[in-house]
Amino acid sequence: MSEKAIQDYYPDEYSHCYGCGRLNEHGLQIKSYWNGEESVCKFQPKPYHLALPGFVYGGLIASLIDCHAIGTAAAAKYGAEKRAPGTDPPLRFVTASLHVDYLAPTPIDAALELRGRVKEAKERKVIVDVSLSANGRTCARGEVTGVLMPESMMSKTQTVAGKFSHEKLDQCHKVV
Amino acid sequence: MSEKAIQDYYPDEYSHCYGCGRLNEHGLQIKSYWNGEESVCKFQPKPYHLALPGFVYGGLIASLIDCHAIGTAAAAKYGAEKRAPGTDPPLRFVTASLHVDYLAPTPIDAALELRGRVKEAKERKVIVDVSLSANGRTCARGEVTGVLMPESMMSKTQTVAGKFSHEKLDQCHKVV
Numbered sequence: 042m043s044e045k046a047i048q049d050y051y052p053d054e055y056s057h058c059y060g061c062g063r064l065n066e067h068g069l070q071i072k073s074y075w076n077g078e079e080s081v082c083k084f085q086p087k088p089y090h091l092a093l094p095g096f097v098y099g100g101l102i103a104s105l106i107d108c109h110a111i112g113t114a115a116a117a118k119y120g121a122e123k124r125a126p127g128t129d130p131p132l133r134f135v136t137a138s139l140h141v142d143y144l145a146p147t148p149i150d151a152a153l154e155l156r157g158r159v160k161e162a163k164e165r166k167v168i169v170d171v172s173l174s175a176n177g178r179t180c181a182r183g184e185v186t187g188v189l190m191p192e193s194m195m196s197k198t199q200t201v202a203g204k205f206s207h208e209k210l211d212q213c214h215k216v217v
Numbered sequence: 218m219s220e221k222a223i224q225d226y227y228p229d230e231y232s233h234c235y236g237c238g239r240l241n242e243h244g245l246q247i248k249s250y251w252n253g254e255e256s257v258c259k260f261q262p263k264p265y266h267l268a269l270p271g272f273v274y275g276g277l278i279a280s281l282i283d284c285h286a287i288g289t290a291a292a293a294k295y296g297a298e299k300r301a302p303g304t305d306p307p308l309r310f311v312t313a314s315l316h317v318d319y320l321a322p323t324p325i326d327a328a329l330e331l332r333g334r335v336k337e338a339k340e341r342k343v344i345v346d347v348s349l350s351a352n353g354r355t356c357a358r359g360e361v362t363g364v365l366m367p368e369s370m371m372s373k374t375q376t377v378a379g380k381f382s383h384e385k386l387d388q389c390h391k392v393v
Contacts, residue, residue, distance in 0.1 A: 057267045059274040067265040089243040091233045092311070093366075098235040099312045100280025107276050135268070136275045140316045190269075 042081065043126075046072035047112035050127030060108035069101075073109050073157070075116035075126075080157040082109045086149055097147035102181050105155055106171045107139050110185030113157035114167035118189075121162060134167065134187035141183045151175035165189045218257065219302075222248035223288035226303030236284035245277075249285050249333070251292035251302075256333040258285045262325055273323040278349055278357050281331055283315050286345035286361030289333035293343060294365075310343065310363035317359045327351035341365045 048061045048071070059068040073082040084105055092098045114134040119126045147153070154174050161168040166188050173181040224237045224247070235244040249258040260281055268274045290310040295302045323329070330350050337344040342364050349357040 055269060057270055059266050059268070060276045062267070065265060065267065067263075087243075089241060090235050091238070091241065092235070093231060094233055098280075099315065100236045100276070100283050103279040103283065103315055103317075104274075104276025107279065135322075136319050138316070138318045139275065139279055140314070141279075142314045143312050146311075 042074045042076045047075055047080065047116045047126065048072060051133065052131050055131065055133045058108065060104050061112060069104065071105060071108050073112040075113065077120060080109065080113040080116060082155040084153045086153065088149065091149060095149055097149050099143055102147060102173060103139060103141050105153065106141055106173060106181065106183035107136055107185055109155045109157050110169035110171050110183065111136060111187050113159065113169045114187040117159045117162060117167060133190045135190050137186040137188045139183065139185050141181055143181050145178060145180045147175050147180040218250045218252045223251055223256065223292045223302065224248060227309065228307050231307065231309045234284065236280050237288060245280065247281060247284050249288040251289065253296060254334070256285065256289040256292060258331040260329045262329065264325065267325060271325055273325050275319055278323060279315060279317050281329065282317055282347045282349060282357065282359035283312055283361055285331045285333050286347050286359065287312060287363050289335065289345045290343035290363040293335045293338060297338060309366045311366050313362040313364045315359065315361050317357055319357050321354060321356045323351050323356040
């Protein structure tokens with residue numbers, strides 16, 4: 042398994058995501074690790090990530106599956122291009138669609154484990170299957186279609202990030 | 218449109234959800250209103266609910282669609298049973314599956330509007346379609362399958378809620 046998380050290779054301007062951005066201090070900051078075939082992420086929900094007393098909120102599960110799959114897509118694409126992760130030009134995927142089946146209630150006090158595998162890969166699109174388990178039991182399965190960020194969005198992101206500057210983005214993150 | 222939000226009719230023990238629970242002080246506390254045919258929810262993302270600078274995080278969009286649809290399912294079911302919302306026994310749905318198509322990047326500075334309609338209703342299962350728009354443009358569409366909470370989960374929730382007590386749950390919510 043890689044020693045450095047997939048998300049830690051993202052360039053700074055793509056590292057503000059609430060789910061996986063290392064620069065978003067309010068966010069979940071998930072970390073996904075890749076072994077060339079499969080990605081793994083471990084996450085401990087906070088006590089307030091409740092759906093109902095005792096059980097994890099489905100929106101958190103969807104969020105974890107989304108970001109873990111998008112990271113998996115990037116890692117797999119770097120591998121397919123025989124490039125070291127993080128090399129330029131950066132490969133940053135965005136979510137085109139997300140599907141989650143909730144198979145069993147997920148206990149709030151357990152560490153969650155997500156495992157992702159590429160189901161289908163095309164030039165600009167990757168479909169990733171993710172399973173989420175707690176205490177060894179599969180509680181949810183997800184399928185995420187990621188597409189390479191369109192040029193238009195990439196340039197707008199860079200414009201916005203440039204306009205904001207990191208100092209201003211940092212201020213955004215500090216707004217509660 | 219109803220004056221009281223669907224979620225404000227949920228009994229206290231089902232009102233701790235991170236997405237829509239009025240008793241979860243860390244959560245999103247969304248409010249959905251029902252007019253007998255359609256439900257509406259307005260939500261202003263926080264500046265840190267980012268995917269990339271300028272755009273809303275897909276996990277937040279999935280979370281809003283999930284909770285809004287589950288509220289819609291409850292409101293529609295009360296209507297189908299010709300019962301006033303909130304009357305006993307409570308009708309609380311949980312999510313069996315969630316599908317979201319992300320159609321366009323969602324601007325972070327816009328108020329979001331969600332609209333939900335029942336696509337299909339059976340005895341214990343309701344499928345709800347939700348659209349999410351910003352500045353009049355549809356940015357995402359979702360389909361959520363909700364099922365009435367199974368007896369086993371209901372009794373476990375009540376046991377856990379009883380064991381926790383509201384005081385202890387309040388403490389959970391205060392853990393950062």
